[in-house]
Amino acid sequence: MSAFVWLTILTALRILARNRMRxxxxxxxxxxxxxxxxxxxxxGEGAKRAVQAQIATMGTNVIVIFPxxxxxxxxxxxxxxxxxxxxxxxxxxxKRIPLLADTGWAKRDVMQIIYGNRxxxxxxxxxxxxxxxxRDWSFTSGGPFTQTDLESAARVALIGQTIVGNLFEPGEExxxxxxxxxxxxxxxxxxxxxxxxxxxxxDQDDVIFIPFSTAERKVFGTSFIGSVGAMFGSTDQVEDLxxxxxxxxxxxxxxxxxxxxxEDDFTIRTQVDIGKVQEGTSETLTMMxxxxxSVSLLVGGIGIMNILLVSVTERTREIGVxxxxxxxxxxxxxxFLIEAMTLxxxxxLLGIVLxxxxxxxxxxxxxxxxxxxxxxxxxxxxxxxVVGLFFGLYPANKAARLNPIEALRYx
Amino acid sequence: xxxxxxxxxxxxxxxxGDVEVQALRGLSxxxxxxxxxxxxxxxxxxxxxxxxxxxxxxxxxxxxYRLNGIEAGNLKPDQLAGIRNQQIGFVFQSFNxxxxxxxxxxxxxxxxxxxxxxxxxxxxxxAALGRVGLQGREHHYPTQLxxxxxxxxxxxxxxxxxxxxxxxxxxxGNLDTQSSQEIMKILETLNRDExxxxxxxxxxxxxxxxxxxxxxxxxGQVLSxxxxxxxxxxxxxxx
Ligand SMILES: Nc1ncnc2c1ncn2[C@@H]1O[C@H](COP(=O)(O)OP(=O)(O)OP(=O)(O)O)[C@@H](O)[C@H]1O
Ligand SMILES: [Mg+2]
Numbered sequence: 099m100s101a102f103v104w105l106t107i108l109t110a111l112r113i114l115a116r117n118r119m120r121x122x123x124x125x126x127x128x129x130x131x132x133x134x135x136x137x138x139x140x141x142g143e144g145a146k147r148a149v150q151a152q153i154a155t156m157g158t159n160v161i162v163i164f165p166x167x168x169x170x171x172x173x174x175x176x177x178x179x180x181x182x183x184x185x186x187x188x189x190x191x192x193k194r195i196p197l198l199a200d201t202g203w204a205k206r207d208v209m210q211i212i213y214g215n216r217x218x219x220x221x222x223x224x225x226x227x228x229x230x231x232x233r234d235w236s237f238t239s240g241g242p243f244t245q246t247d248l249e250s251a252a253r254v255a256l257i258g259q260t261i262v263g264n265l266f267e268p269g270e271e272x273x274x275x276x277x278x279x280x281x282x283x284x285x286x287x288x289x290x291x292x293x294x295x296x297x298x299x300x301d302q303d304d305v306i307f308i309p310f311s312t313a314e315r316k317v318f319g320t321s322f323i324g325s326v327g328a329m330f331g332s333t334d335q336v337e338d339l340x341x342x343x344x345x346x347x348x349x350x351x352x353x354x355x356x357x358x359x360x361e362d363d364f365t366i367r368t369q370v371d372i373g374k375v376q377e378g379t380s381e382t383l384t385m386m387x388x389x390x391x392s393v394s395l396l397v398g399g400i401g402i403m404n405i406l407l408v409s410v411t412e413r414t415r416e417i418g419v420x421x422x423x424x425x426x427x428x429x430x431x432x433x434f435l436i437e438a439m440t441l442x443x444x445x446x447l448l449g450i451v452l453x454x455x456x457x458x459x460x461x462x463x464x465x466x467x468x469x470x471x472x473x474x475x476x477x478x479x480x481x482x483x484v485v486g487l488f489f490g491l492y493p494a495n496k497a498a499r500l501n502p503i504e505a506l507r508y509x
Numbered sequence: 510x511x512x513x514x515x516x517x518x519x520x521x522x523x524x525x526g527d528v529e530v531q532a533l534r535g536l537s538x539x540x541x542x543x544x545x546x547x548x549x550x551x552x553x554x555x556x557x558x559x560x561x562x563x564x565x566x567x568x569x570x571x572x573x574y575r576l577n578g579i580e581a582g583n584l585k586p587d588q589l590a591g592i593r594n595q596q597i598g599f600v601f602q603s604f605n606x607x608x609x610x611x612x613x614x615x616x617x618x619x620x621x622x623x624x625x626x627x628x629x630x631x632x633x634x635x636a637a638l639g640r641v642g643l644q645g646r647e648h649h650y651p652t653q654l655x656x657x658x659x660x661x662x663x664x665x666x667x668x669x670x671x672x673x674x675x676x677x678x679x680x681x682g683n684l685d686t687q688s689s690q691e692i693m694k695i696l697e698t699l700n701r702d703e704x705x706x707x708x709x710x711x712x713x714x715x716x717x718x719x720x721x722x723x724x725x726x727x728x729g730q731v732l733s734x735x736x737x738x739x740x741x742x743x744x745x746x747x748x
Contacts, residue, residue, distance in 0.1 A: 101627045116609065419605045422566060423619040423666065424594020426587045502566050506605065 106433050110440040113409075124405040125445030127398025128485065132446050132478045135391040136453025139474045141460055142383050144467035153373050155293040155302060157233040159199075159336050161343055163329040163350070164365045181325040182363040185310070187353060188226070188329045194349050197342040198331045202229035203310065205327040207318055211306065212278040213265040220261055222279055222306050224313025230256075232332045235307075240273040240288030243309055251311040255284040259292045260304035282316050284308060339368040395481060399489035402441050406434060406493035417497050418505025430498040438490025439483055446482025450475055511578045513673060513706055514540040514563060519572035521558050521729070532558040534729035535572070542673065544740065545700040546708045547720035555729040556710045557678055563708060564597050564676045565589045577673065594622055598667025600677035604659045606651040606666075612638060613647040616665040623670070637665035641695055657688030664695060668705065675699070677709040681716050693719045 114121045156162075165182040185203055192201040204225040211218050230242050235256075243254045257265075257272060266272050272286045293302040314323055333342050343366045350364055410417070417430060454475075457468040521533040532555045540546055548556050561567035562574055565581050566589075574581045577596065581589065593599075598619075606615045616634035625633075635647055641661040651659055660680060667675055677696065681689035697719050699705045711717050721738040724731060 101630070102621060102624055105621060105627070415605065416607050419607060420618065420622075421590060422564075422593060422599050422605075424590050424622045426590045426622070428587075429622055503561055506566075506601070 102429070103432070103436070106436045107440060109433075110437040113437065114440060114444065120405065121441060121444075124401045125398070125441055125448065127394055127401050128442055128445030128482055129398075129449040129452060131391055131394025131398055132449025132482060133452035133456060134394065135387060136450055136470070136474055136478055137456035137460065138387050138390075139384075140453070140457035140468040140470045141466055142387070143469035143471055143474075144461075147469055148467055150373070152295055153369060155234075155296065156369055156372070157330075157332065159333045159339055160232060160369045161198075161331040161333070161339060161346065162367045163331070163346060164367075165325075165327075166363065166365065181322045182354060183326050183329055183350075184324045185226075185326060186324065187350060188326065190353065191329070191331065191346055191349055195331075195342060195345045197333055197338050197345060199334050200228045200232055200332055202226045202232045202330045203326040203328065204229055204330070205310065205313060205318065205325070209280050209317065211261065211265065212281075213275065216265050218261060218264040220264075220304055220306055222308060222313065222317060224310040224318065225307050226310050229330055230307070232330045235293075236291040237288045238291050239271065240286070242288060243307075248309045248311055251315050252309060253282060253284045253312060253316070254287045254309065255279070256288040256290055256307040257286055258290045258303040258305040260301055261306055262289055279306070279308070280317050336370070339370050343368050391481075395485050398442070398445065399485040402438050402486060403489040403493060405441070406438055406490060407496070409437070410434065410493050410497045414500065414505050414508040417500055418502050418508065421500070421502035422506060427498040430500075431494040434494035434497050435487060435490045438494070439486035442482045442486030442489075443479075446479055449482070450478055453478075511575070512539045513542045513544075513577060514538065514708075515573070515575040516562075517573045519559075519562065519569045519574060521555070521562065521567070522570045532729055533562075533569070536726075536730055538724070538731060538734075540706065540708065542706055543700070543704045544706055544722055545697070545720045546706075546722045546724060547717035548708065548710045548724050548726060549712065549717055550726035550732070554726045556726055558729075559726065560676055560678045560708070560710055563674075564599060565592045590622075594619055594670065596673050598664075598670065598672040598675045600660065600663050600667050600675065600680045602679040602682040604651070604656070604663050604683070606659055606662055608651060611648045611650060612643060612654065612662045612665075615651070615662050616669055618666055619670045634665070634669055637669040638662070640668065640699075641665045655688070656684050657691055660684060660688070660692055661695065664692070664699075668699060673706060675705050675707045677707065679710050679712070681711065681713065689713075689716060 163183060183203075188201045188203045192198055202225065204223050206221050206223045208219055209222045211220055211222075227242060227245055227248055235242075237256075240256070242256065243252065246252075247254055255277060257277075262272050265277065266275070272289050275286045276283050277286060278284070290303070290305070290307075296302050308317070310326075331342065331346065333339055346366055347362065351362065354363055356363065420430065420433075454470055457470055460466050461468045516536055516538040519533050519536045519538075520531065523530040523532055536555070536559065548559070550556050558567070562569055563576075565576065565584075568574075568582050568584075568589075572582075576592065579592070581592065584592070607618070613631065613634050616637050617630045620630040620633060635644075638644060638647055641664050643658065643661055643665065646654065646658065651662070654662065660683075675696070680696075681692055684692065693716055696707055696709070700707050707720075709716070709720065717723055718737070721740045722734070722736050725733045
């Protein structure tokens with residue numbers, strides 16, 4: 099049997115090479131379908147990986163708690179529109195929930211920052227020192243402030259790369275400099291390492307951190323003392339996130355005396371939740387991709403079926419001869435199936451090459467990151483094989499059911 | 510030993526619309542191993558129809574056909590294909606070589622369906638081409654060969670499996686006198702030296718003259734059946 103299969107494949111390749119134009123046109127559907135899928139999946143994977151990297155910049159195993167209610171669509175009123183979360187909430191959470199490794203809090207406002215003769219409007223964040231560790235901030239020079247700085251409401255600031263770029267000369271060392279926020283002088287004690295864009299597309303490096311107490315007393319004004327813009331928690335294990343989130347919810351509901359039938363006056367998001375939202379969008383994209391792929395593979399398959407039907411008619415006499423010298427039905431079926439699969443496989447391989455080239459070109463020209471996954475290539479290969487098999491079946495059976503005498507007489 | 514071919518009251522009836530064509534009408538015939546039979550008769554008398562049944566390409570509507578003792582009338586298509594592959598070689602009027610395929614590959618074709626190792630297929634096909642005087646032409650395509658040479662490739666294809674029966678329906682019908690004689694000499698030699706049973710259909714008397722027995726068909730029945738030559742001895746040479 100193996101000599102048979104081998105020779106049949108060779109014959110199929112020879113027929114294909116003989117009718118290059120025809121074979122090429124026949125394979126076009128499969129080539130384009132496979133190429134489109136490979137290219138688009140590679141681009142999609144690249145984008146997904148980039149988003150995952152952005153989500154990772156949130157920190158490790160982070161839970162974010164916002165004041166106020168989030169509507170189902172995920173749209174939230176601006177931070178500070180509700181003042182329901184307080185520093186004592188955050189402290190109490192840490193005390194009562196052992197799963198939480200740490201909690202932190204922050205409050206932000208955009209203010210004018212002046213250094214020398216330059217100024218910049220940037221977001222000022224009053225934070226607890228724990229916030230820095232929860233969100234995995236590191237430093238390119240200097241270092242964080244301490245609990246003592248928080249308790250004494252020290253006028254110290256940590257500044258992000260965007261701020262550095264806008265206030266300082268290139269090469270100038272910001273640590274040790276004095277900047278003025280709302281006319282209050284602050285010592286820069288640390289420069290934050292860059293994080294780039296957030297998953298929502300915001301510039302995370304356009305940021306200044308000062309101790310929470312300093313922000314409350316000296317910068318933001320004294321209304322709503324003790325309320326925070328957001329709270330943060332972290333767990334040691336990523337698996338603990340949902341459980342911790344649930345416990346946070348229970349503690350906060352009881353602290354805020356929320357009745358059973360009432361809604362939460364806060365919103366909890368874990369890093370996993372945020373990742374899921376992103377995955378959701380890429381899933382829609384994937385679905386669309388598969389729709390495109392199915393349609394083009396279908397069209398390609400019908401093309402193959404069509405050309406095989408023509409081939410069966412053209413080669414009726416040959417089929418008759420083969421039957422006369424002893425070809426059984428399965429031999430004839432195999433012959434045409436192998437021809438169909440050769441067509442679809444060669445088409446699939448061309449499509450794979452074209453798709454990879456397309457993805458590489460996208461990276462080269464548009465600068466989008468692309469990731470070519472072996473799985474997609476395997477899948478494309480497999481699907482082109484299946485298309486050949488499926489659409490070859492009808493012509494192959496048609497050939498095998500020919501009457502040998504009529505086939506031999508066919509003009 | 511039973512005869513190679515036994516036809517008993519064979520009928521073949523074609524139905525075209527409402528019209529019934531009785532191509533064979535109760536034909537009976539016995540052919541022994543090693544015979545060289547010429548079948549003659551006017552056009553439409555049923556010669557090709559008979560050949561198709563003898564070659565297991567078709568089955569009788571009524572009656573019995575036994576080949577080597579096997580009842581061919583009850584077999585399924587794949588079983589018939591197996592018998593054709595094992596026991597029968599065909600030579601057609603229009604050569605019926607597979608186009609754009611070398612002489613060697615054409616001659617190889619029956620072995621291909623026997624699932625023989627590739628090397629053996631090649632060796633046996635090359636030997637068969639040698640027996641019909643085509644050594645050196647293995648890699649020629651049909652279009653690069655004369656009609657006579659193409660028919661010789663077809664004979665090589667028919668005898669590559671060492672069949673017990675070789676069927677030739679007007680093998681010289683498309684050939685000139687010279688090529689016809691060459692083909693007939695090859696068939697005569699195969700019959701005499703290798704004991705292959707040959708049944709051949711022809712309209713030409715000088716072609717029929719190579720055979721040892723002549724059967725004339727008329728209206729789907731045997732009109733006459735006579736031995737025209739002493740059969741070559743059935744005893745192999747040298748015993
Ligand atoms: N497939 C078919 N359908 C209907 N009628 C057929 C079919 N094949 C043969 N016949 C009829 O059967 C009869 C015998 O045909 P056959 O081909 O056997 O004749 P033949 O002796 O070989 O003639 P020739 O010498 O012209 O080749 C003819 O009348 C023919 O029309
Ligand atoms: Mg005829």
